[in-house]
Amino acid sequence: MKQVSKKQAKRNAELARIKKDLSKRCHFCGMKGTDLMHLLNKAVFPQYYCEEWNLIIGCRSCHNDYDGDREFRKKQVYLYKRILSNVKEEDKGRVMKYFGMI
Numbered sequence: 001m002k003q004v005s006k007k008q009a010k011r012n013a014e015l016a017r018i019k020k021d022l023s024k025r026c027h028f029c030g031m032k033g034t035d036l037m038h039l040l041n042k043a044v045f046p047q048y049y050c051e052e053w054n055l056i057i058g059c060r061s062c063h064n065d066y067d068g069d070r071e072f073r074k075k076q077v078y079l080y081k082r083i084l085s086n087v088k089e090e091d092k093g094r095v096m097k098y099f100g101m102i
Contacts, residue, residue, distance in 0.1 A: 026059040
């Protein structure tokens with residue numbers, strides 16, 4: 001079994017707590033969802049890793065579409081607005097680019 005740091009274990013516990021309170025349906029298609037999705041890529045925006053507003057439930061198919069298809073993300077205007085209202089001012093340009101808005 002892979003060892004995780006105390007810091008990562010704390011993050012994992014926080015993510016599990018958030019996931020427990022979310023719907024069990026995919027945010028996009030309404031089918032059964034099991035994937036905890038980061039709306040902002042955790043590699044690019046690590047500062048928002050455990051923010052509740054940055055997490056939703058998705059099915060595997062929609063999760064793949066969201067992660068791999070900027071056009072799919074661009075159609076999620078309500079999520080874009082939700083995210084933009086929560087990120088720091090200095091991150092807004094990168095968020096706009098991530099969603100294909102510029």
